[in-house]
Amino acid sequence: MEKHLKALKAKILCRDDVLRELCSLVGVPEEPLPQSIFVYGHIATGKSLVVKALLEHFHYNYSMVNCIEHNNTRHMFDYILQDLSSYKLKSENNYRGVYKCDNLMDFIDNLRQISVDNPENPMVVVFDKCDRLRDMDMNLLPALLRLRELSGVNMCTIFISDIIWEKYRVKMGMLEPMRIHFPQYTKDEMMEILFAYKPEGYADGFYQNYLNLFLSVFFRFCRDINELRYMAQINFSKYIEPVKSGQCDETDVTTLWRNISGVLKSNLEVIYLRVSTEDFKERTELSQQIESTTKLALSFELPFYAKFMLIAAYLASYNPAKEDKRLFMKQSSKTKKRKRAVPLNKPITMNTQVGPRTFPLDRMLAIFCAIIEEKVDLNANLLAQIPTMCKLGLLSVVGDNNLDEPKFRCCVNLDFVVIISKTVGFSVRNYLYDFIH
Structure with missing residues (x-):
């Protein structure tokens, strides 16, 4: 087990505790898998990344389905069965799968058939963004929690969610899954993860100083590692401008901070608008105008x-x-649209x-x-x-x-x-x- 944990920790940073907990549940392929596991935590805390890396490391026959992409159970079941089976979609078979199911019983029967074809490899079905399951059939979630019991197959269902399990209890008698919480990254963990994306050609200490300045502004207001990674990347080019122009060297932290502080604070207001280095000021002014108009209208x-x-x-x-x-x-809704008679080379003036x-x-x-x-x-x-x-x-x-x-x-x-x-x-x-x- 320690050998597997060491290999996984080399790929995934700052998730040692949850990796050990998940490995204790699904890390021994010879033993029966648990009925169901509920993985929850804030967005961008590595839930999907850890689960997928773990299943790939142990070579499980698994299917990871994003519940947002499937608007009904039939599409979802077809996608899962296609993933779990060895049947490949090709032009020769018109890209059509062999498994079709109209209801949950057909889905369970097909799971049994796939298990007979490959009995040695346990199956795992992962439902990412599973809060959408609450909007589907009321019997769907209780059945998926007991999928191993209903099918008689050595398999496990893993649910990944941004909200707590108590929000899923729709009725009494539901099977309680094993729950694993992914805590938010601490500032030191954020530092370690962002440092893994250090650009080439710069000293470690120089980039660590930059991350310290960057997180001192952003960490208090944003914990989304994806957004922070993006903002750290585009702001770094602004940070190194004095060094490239010869205004200061890499050890002059005061000059570098004076150059970047105003940009960091202005970008904090538009962090989710995906600004670029070429239009910091322009985007900031635009966002302020939009925000002021919205506040005025709603006031x-x-x-x-x-x-x-x-x-x-x-x-x-x-x-x-x-x-x-x-x-x-309403009577004139079938009237044909008319074009304005405008002289050539004369721009059309809009009434607004x-x-x-x-x-x-x-x-x-x-x-x-x-x-x-x-x-x-x-x-x-x-x-x-x-x-x-x-x-x-x-x-x-x-x-x-x-x-x-x-x-x-x-x-x-x-x-x-x-x-x-x-x-x-x-x-x-x-x-x-x-x-x-």
């Missing part, structure tokens, strides 16, 4: 119908009035880029009634939302405020109204003339 706690009223005002401001019948009447136009109140109310799915009584409470939106700066009154037919102008941009429309499940782009003409 207006408008009632449900008031949001549709604002959407209707935006559509009235940026759509030509002559196109309202084609855009909003030239500023809002004024519109009368009755047009906004007509669009409001057209885009909302239910019948709404235009009572005083609903119309009272209009002056409220004017006070909030979302709408503005144009002219001398003629009581017979007041006119308005929408004061929000497209990004703002798109965020508002998402909160009510409405796609505003489907009703904008610029995007559908």
Whole structure:
């Protein structure tokens, strides 16, 4: 056992405890495998990597299926049976498998047949991202937990999840699997893993100093080893710029930190947006604009119908009035799309880029009634939302405020109204003339 552990530790860093625990359960092929094992922990803690490396090391006949990729049990069962069998998909057989199953009993019968063909090698089925199993048939998860018992085959089912086992208990009587927890990496372990990806041509101490600076900024806010590895790689090119330009040498930690500190802090805000070294500042400014627009839009706690009223005002401001019948009447849905008659070599000016136009109140109310799915009584409470939106700066009154037919102008941009429309499940782009003409 120690020889196997030593070989596995050479491939996988900082997972000695869980490797020893898993090896004690599935590391002896001559003994019966456990019924089921539940592996859980935070994302990017090496769960799938460790399980796959362990099964490959002991040469088990295994199948690892990602539950997100399969939307029903039939696809999942076919994929598992194809993996476990020795049958290969080729052009001669039109890439069709020999095992087909429509239900769980067919799947169990086929597992027995595969075991008869290869009785010496135990089978292991790994369900990665297994939280999707909770959305499938209620009897599926209890049956998979007892798959060895139901099939009579020396096999084990391993479930890999980011959430705890208590979230899977749907009813009483379910078999309790053996649980193995993968803790998050500590800072020293992160250091060791990231150091394994050290670029060639640099001293160990120099790269360790860089990782210390990098983790001092990122480790507190991000524990995803994949994201940290990516960010450490792209920020290193910025870190070594003073060395390449001759401004300082590799031992001048103060100058190197002064050069990289601002970049690291700005990239921390957009770590999951996958920025590159060429556009640090540009991406940061863009993310700040997007974030500020989103926060502003969500800060207006408008009632449900008031949001549709604002959407209707935006559509009235940026759509030509002559196109309202084609855009909003259901009877005109079969009307052929018309092309604008634009002179050659003259760019098309989009309505959403030239500023809002004024519109009368009755047009906004007509669009409001057209885009909302239910019948709404235009009572005083609903119309009272209009002056409220004017006070909030979302709408503005144009002219001398003629009581017979007041006119308005929408004061929000497209990004703002798109965020508002998402909160009510409405796609505003489907009703904008610029995007559908």
